[in-house]
Every structure is written in C-alpha cells, then in structure tokens.
Amino acid sequence: MTEPAVSAAIDYDELKTGKRREGTYTGVFGFIVRLSLVLAAITLTTVQLLTGFESGAETQSPSALFGLTLLISLVPVLGGLCALITFKFFPINYKNFCEQQEKLKVLHEKRLIELEKIQ
Template structure:
C-alpha cells in the first residue's frame, strides 16, 4: 500500500478504515460481535502503528538535510513521550466519562447509562480523535516529489 499510495495517503486511509470500523461497536450485542469487529479494526490500527514510524523516519531524513545532523533518537523519544502522555490522558478521560455516565465499580449490574458511556468511549471519542488527526495530517508536507528529492539528496551523501 505504501509503495502504491505513499505513506501519507496510506496513513489517512488506515485512519479512515479504523474510524469506520469502530462504528459497529455501538450496536455490538455480545462477545462474538465484538471479536469480529475487532478483527476489522486491527487492519486499520496496524496500518496506523506501522506507518507512524515510517512517517517519523521521513521527518528525520528531512531534518538531516536541513541541519546536517541525524537526530532520530530525539524524534522517536518525543514520539514515545507523546504516546505515554496520550495513555495518561486516556485514563483521565475514561474515568471522567464513566463517572459522568453513572458507572459504579461496586455494583454487580451497571445502569444502562454506564453502558452508553462505555459505547461512547469505544466509538465516538476515538472517531472524533481520529477525525481531528486526519484533518491535521492532511497538511503533512513530506510526500511526492518533495519526499523523493529528500531521499535523492540523502542517497548522494
């Protein structure tokens, strides 16, 4: 897919696939439904996870052309920090949403509103986050001729 479309378009298509495949979680009725949905989600998620490193590597290449210094450790380190920050924010959002929708860990049977909160966390929240990411990422400049020029200049060194 990357060879045919490029990393940027592949990342966007993976994000769209991931977001669209989250929608059926809203109507999933049992474990089997959830597993089937998760299989489809996995294809989009795999693309996002693999392509992120490819895209960061392209940024590292452009930075090397501009600065003359190869700083992949810095870029991948910042990426690792941002991932951990996202995980922390995820826990905060989950706790607040579940609390707002009446989830009580001491109850054996949760109220219907708690299930609605869980469905929002599994569908609407990640879909909105992915939509924002895709809108922002549309402005990612490293593609096509510009990316080919960077690769060619690095190949001459």
C-alpha cells in the first residue's frame, strides 16, 4: 500500500508545485525504509537483552519467551496502528485521486504542446 500512496503524493505535489520530484520522494522513502530496518534491529536486540534471551540455548526463560511474544505480537500491532493512523489522515481518497489524475493529464498535455512549439 505504501508505493501507491507515495505515487499519489508525488502526483499531488506536482499539481501543487508544478514540479515533478520523484527522485526526492524516492530518496526520502528509501531513507525511511532503511531507518525502519535499523529501528527493528535495535528493538529486537533491546528486547532480547532486557528479557534474558540466550541464543543457542535449548530452552528459554519465561521472561525471554515473553519478550519473543511481544516481538511477534505487540510490536507488529503497534506498527499497524501507526499505519492506520497515517492513512486515516492521508488527504487523498479515491474520488480526489481520480480528479487529480484528470488534472495531471491536462497538465501533461499542455506541457507536451509547449515542448512541441519549442522544437
């Protein structure tokens, strides 16, 4: 769902600014993805350290099992809630997305005509 949302945001930005900035959005998106990977690793390591997880052990302590349970249940739920909140306030819905696409089509046709005049 994130790629279509980013694409819609790029189109929205073009209508507002008159500039097409896919590179900027792709760079920021890539940075956020990498940052989320770092945060996931930090969260995993922190929970395992705090709960006494022992790598390679035949059995784990109850606190380590609780930590693993948190990592596979609570952490994804919190991530999902963050996504739901983000998309709840996302300003583009299906109706204005379709309107936006029509406006972009007109804008791109005008730009094409201007380019043809130059050549």
